[in-house]
Amino acid sequence: MDYVIEMLNITKEFPGIIANDDITLRVKQGEIHALLGENGAGKSTLMSVLFGLYQPEKGTIRVKGKEAVIKGPLDANALGIGMVHQHFKLVHNFTVLQNIVLGMETVKGGMIQMADARAKVMALSEKYNLLVDPDALISDITVGMQQRVEILKMLYRDNDILIFDEPTAVLTPQEIDELMRIMKDLVAEGKSILFITHKLNEIKAVADQCTVLRRGKYIGTIQVADTDKETMSEMMVGRKVNLTVEKAQAKPGEVVLEVKDVCVKSVREGHEQNVVDHVSFQVRKGEIVCIAGIDGNGQTELVQAITGLSGMSQGSILVNGEDMTHKSIRYKNTHGVSHIPEDRHKHGLVLDYNLAYNLVLQQYFEPSFSKAGFLKKDKVNAYADMLIEKYDIRSGQGRETITRSMSGGNQQKAIVAREIMKDPDILLAVQPTRGLDVGAIEYIHKQLVAQRDSGSAILLVSLELDEVMNLSDRILVIYEGAIVAELDPKETTVQELGLYMAGSKRKEAKQDA
Amino acid sequence: MRKKKFDYTGVLSSVFAIVIGLLMGLVILIICNPSQAFPGFITILTGAFTHGAKGVGQVFYYSTTIILTGLSVGFAFKTGLFNIGASGQFIVGGFGAVYVGIMCENLGSMHWIVALLAGVCLGAVWGAVPGLLKAFFNVNEVISAIMMNYIGMYAVNWFVKSYKPIFNNIRNESKPVLSSANIPKMGLDKLFPESSINGGFIIAVLAVIVIYLVLDKTTFGYELKAVGYNRDASRYAGINEKKSIILSMVIAGAIAGLAGACLYLAGTGKHIEIVDVIADEGFTGISVALLGLCHPIGILFSGIFIAYLTAGGFYLQLFEFSTEIIDIIVAIIIYFSAFALIVKMLMQKFGKNRQAAKKQESGPGAEEASQKGGNRA
Numbered sequence: 001m002d003y004v005i006e007m008l009n010i011t012k013e014f015p016g017i018i019a020n021d022d023i024t025l026r027v028k029q030g031e032i033h034a035l036l037g038e039n040g041a042g043k044s045t046l047m048s049v050l051f052g053l054y055q056p057e058k059g060t061i062r063v064k065g066k067e068a069v070i071k072g073p074l075d076a077n078a079l080g081i082g083m084v085h086q087h088f089k090l091v092h093n094f095t096v097l098q099n100i101v102l103g104m105e106t107v108k109g110g111m112i113q114m115a116d117a118r119a120k121v122m123a124l125s126e127k128y129n130l131l132v133d134p135d136a137l138i139s140d141i142t143v144g145m146q147q148r149v150e151i152l153k154m155l156y157r158d159n160d161i162l163i164f165d166e167p168t169a170v171l172t173p174q175e176i177d178e179l180m181r182i183m184k185d186l187v188a189e190g191k192s193i194l195f196i197t198h199k200l201n202e203i204k205a206v207a208d209q210c211t212v213l214r215r216g217k218y219i220g221t222i223q224v225a226d227t228d229k230e231t232m233s234e235m236m237v238g239r240k241v242n243l244t245v246e247k248a249q250a251k252p253g254e255v256v257l258e259v260k261d262v263c264v265k266s267v268r269e270g271h272e273q274n275v276v277d278h279v280s281f282q283v284r285k286g287e288i289v290c291i292a293g294i295d296g297n298g299q300t301e302l303v304q305a306i307t308g309l310s311g312m313s314q315g316s317i318l319v320n321g322e323d324m325t326h327k328s329i330r331y332k333n334t335h336g337v338s339h340i341p342e343d344r345h346k347h348g349l350v351l352d353y354n355l356a357y358n359l360v361l362q363q364y365f366e367p368s369f370s371k372a373g374f375l376k377k378d379k380v381n382a383y384a385d386m387l388i389e390k391y392d393i394r395s396g397q398g399r400e401t402i403t404r405s406m407s408g409g410n411q412q413k414a415i416v417a418r419e420i421m422k423d424p425d426i427l428l429a430v431q432p433t434r435g436l437d438v439g440a441i442e443y444i445h446k447q448l449v450a451q452r453d454s455g456s457a458i459l460l461v462s463l464e465l466d467e468v469m470n471l472s473d474r475i476l477v478i479y480e481g482a483i484v485a486e487l488d489p490k491e492t493t494v495q496e497l498g499l500y501m502a503g504s505k506r507k508e509a510k511q512d513a
Numbered sequence: 514m515r516k517k518k519f520d521y522t523g524v525l526s527s528v529f530a531i532v533i534g535l536l537m538g539l540v541i542l543i544i545c546n547p548s549q550a551f552p553g554f555i556t557i558l559t560g561a562f563t564h565g566a567k568g569v570g571q572v573f574y575y576s577t578t579i580i581l582t583g584l585s586v587g588f589a590f591k592t593g594l595f596n597i598g599a600s601g602q603f604i605v606g607g608f609g610a611v612y613v614g615i616m617c618e619n620l621g622s623m624h625w626i627v628a629l630l631a632g633v634c635l636g637a638v639w640g641a642v643p644g645l646l647k648a649f650f651n652v653n654e655v656i657s658a659i660m661m662n663y664i665g666m667y668a669v670n671w672f673v674k675s676y677k678p679i680f681n682n683i684r685n686e687s688k689p690v691l692s693s694a695n696i697p698k699m700g701l702d703k704l705f706p707e708s709s710i711n712g713g714f715i716i717a718v719l720a721v722i723v724i725y726l727v728l729d730k731t732t733f734g735y736e737l738k739a740v741g742y743n744r745d746a747s748r749y750a751g752i753n754e755k756k757s758i759i760l761s762m763v764i765a766g767a768i769a770g771l772a773g774a775c776l777y778l779a780g781t782g783k784h785i786e787i788v789d790v791i792a793d794e795g796f797t798g799i800s801v802a803l804l805g806l807c808h809p810i811g812i813l814f815s816g817i818f819i820a821y822l823t824a825g826g827f828y829l830q831l832f833e834f835s836t837e838i839i840d841i842i843v844a845i846i847i848y849f850s851a852f853a854l855i856v857k858m859l860m861q862k863f864g865k866n867r868q869a870a871k872k873q874e875s876g877p878g879a880e881e882a883s884q885k886g887g888n889r890a
Contacts, residue, residue, distance in 0.1 A: 307749075309748060309749060328751065328753075329748065329749070329750075329751040330751030330752075330753075331751075332751075333750070333751045334751075339749070341749060346743075346745045346746065347745050347746050347748075347749040348746065348749070349743075349746060350739050350742045350743045350746050350747070351742070351743065352742040352743075353738075353739065353742065357735070361739075361746070361749075361750045362750045362751055364732055364735050365732050370732045373731050373732055373733060374730050374731050374732070375730060375731065375732055375735060377730075
């Protein structure tokens with residue numbers, strides 16, 4: 001058979017769990033093979049086994065028909081296996097060319113010979129239609145470009161088995177289309193691709209076959225062309241999943257959050273620029289307003305300016321008509337503002353605290369949880385148990401679990417539970433489903449809609465177009481720090497939204513919808 | 514309600530470190546003088562009891578200072594700061610106590626309390642400086658605290674030397690404090706007759722209890738620890754993280770200052786000597802804190818334990834060993850308790866393997882043990 005990779009009956013155990021339980025993965029020569037599974041299904045572990053980062057307890061790996069013992073990434077590289085990581089491994093102050101040859105430099109008499117490398121890179125980039133400027137600094141090029149550099153890196157090393165680990169998470173719709181085209185070109189040239197993802201659309205778009213894992217177990221390998229998305233998601237999650245969000249028509253009430261002419265200045269390479277550029281908008285009771293945009297267009301700074309985590313140079317923030325521009329974070333926390341932060345590890349949780357302590361992170365000082373400066377631990381615990389029960393937060397030891405040891409999805413559930421239980425007037429949800437699997441996404445979406453229907457105003461910041469289209473009642477598109485369009489999700493398409501997000505189209509937003 | 518499970522692995526790893534440290538001490542004794550090694554070793558273990566109750570009192574007396582400096586380091590550690598400046602805070606606090614102890618004559622029975630508080634306040638000030646620098650300018654507290662150690666040492670030397678009323682120029686040290694400034698015995702001299710023990714020990718135990726309550730039971734402790742674990746999340750939660758950092762260092766400094774005050778107000782003939790050496794009580798404090806896993810109660814026991822070894826080591830001279838051997842043993846113990854994490858990991862692995870071995874009756878446990886031995890060497 002012409003399988004390039006055969007991972008047969010791989011079993012890898014970790015203390016307490018079996019991460020891979022008798023998994024078989026076979027990738028044919030010249031196909032795009034998708035590896036589908038929820039978070040924690042064992043995809044990463046399986047790839048780490050293939051890369052030699054872990055040694056499996058049982059099972060064999062065969063590469064191009066020959067049994068292989070892979071002890072580390074160098075062995076994998078020698079076998080022609082290359083990987084584009086989810087978070088790119090590039091040196092930001094090096095040029096494209098320097099990054100591509102890094103670790104494989106041609107050296108003559110102690111001096112690096114770049115001319116040969118340059119010729120080879122240019123040849124490769126023409127052959128596969130991967131246009132890059134070899135002398136541009138990584139820090140100056142777009143994320144999509146950086147990904148091309150990663151692909152060129154693999155090609156430069158003559159890898160013919162390419163692994164893409166969730167490659168589309170950081171791309172715009174246009175860039176995703178471009179990547180799909182590149183992947184097809186690569187396969188046409190005889191490369192084989194292993195494509196890790198939990199996005200069903202992309203699998204439908206490019207993959208030939210798809211192997212599904214669930215909770216460390218092998219569920220099956222399917223022909224993508226013969227299978228619909230519903231079946232795939234059912235295989236992945238283990239139950240029927242509702243892919244669209246059901247929600248009633250929004251009934252916007254009075255204005256809760258008003259952002260007036262906010263600017264955030266930042267100094268980059270000596271130039272002062274507005275990363276948030278004269279942004280004004282309102283969010284009303286009972287509606288979900290979404291700020292859509294590609295990562296790094298000022299969403300983070302805007303939300304941090306609203307919450308007070310970082311400063312702003314101009315403008316004002318009003319909550320329920322009260323000017324909160326210069327109020328402390330605690331004041332905002334206790335006066336109707338809830339915030340599901342973008343980075344759950346950095347801001348959302350004290351990872352070394354147990355779950356109960358994390359669930360009262362903004363309320364521990366309130367009279368219901370403390371008396372004369374002493375924590376009422378029984379009250380804290382009771383509250384935690386109530387939230388764990390109500391929001392189905394799963395963990396090893398219940399409320400005593402150190403949150404660091406919990407899975408990402410359950411950590412996020414804990415944050416969502418905490419923020420929603422505060423019954424906020426305005427809920428700022430920044431990428432609330434980032435990195436989560438279909439089941440958890442479905443759950444969090446339901447909670448957000450329920451919160452909207454109970455009368456909260458919700459400001460959602462998301463990079464996921466599906467989420468934006470499904471969840472929001474109004475869309476504000478942010479590009480280079482400015483709101484470039486206000487769209488109605490019912491009257492717009494994903495493609496149009498993508499164009500606005502990429503900055504190639506703009507129209508003045510109605511400031512007072 | 515489910516009972517909270519106590520994690521023994523931490524304690525076990527400290528015990529493991531102690532055992533290894535003692536065994537290494539025995540090896541050193543054997544190398545130095547094989548014939549006397551075993552009697553010497555037994556003396557280390559039991560020497561503190563040589564004089565019965567007096568010896569025990571002596572152990573508690575020695576332990577007072579290092580429990581407090583250990584508490585200072587351990588408290589800062591729990592709140593995410595490394596207080597390497599306990600030495601400076603200790604000597605400055607000691608100076609404050611000595612100054613008040615000599616100069617303020619008319620305070621009557623309040624004299625020792627005022628002197629003690631003077632030490633606490635000066636220590637707090639000394640701790641506040643690295644705290645302020647860290648909070649407002651993000652200066653690493655380790656660097657600024659080391660600087661403060663030197664500034665503290667030289668400043669105290671200069672003050673004592675240049676200020677006649679408190680300087681004993683014959684012995685090149687500070688004069689003794691007035692007897693009214695000595696910490697009362699609080700009845701401990703009845704329990705441990707003839708020993709140097711005094712109320713300082715009770716003060717140290719009280720400090721341990723207070724810090725334990727603050728860290729574990731109060732919202733203030735919740736904030737301090739949250740800031741220590743994750744400054745960003747604390748900000749997000751609305752905690753004033755600058756204030757927390759400063760207060761942590763102020764409290765750590767105050768405890769180290771209290772240690773200095775307790776030592777120089779003990780009435781045991783301890784005076785501030787004019788030497789260009791940083792007080793090693795602060796560094797011993799780091800050892801005590803590490804061995805006690807930075808837990809206040811753990812620090813209480815580890816402080817007493819190290820004092821116990823030091824007391825026993827004193828009698829090593831009877832066997833013609835030098836007392837420095839005890840410092841080596843303590844150093845080895847600390848060295849291994851710094852490995853506590855590795856030990857903890859190995860023990861967890863060992864536990865797992867034992868479970869696995871039970872299941873399949875194969876020999877990974879033995880393999881593990883030999884691996885462990887290899888790591889140790």
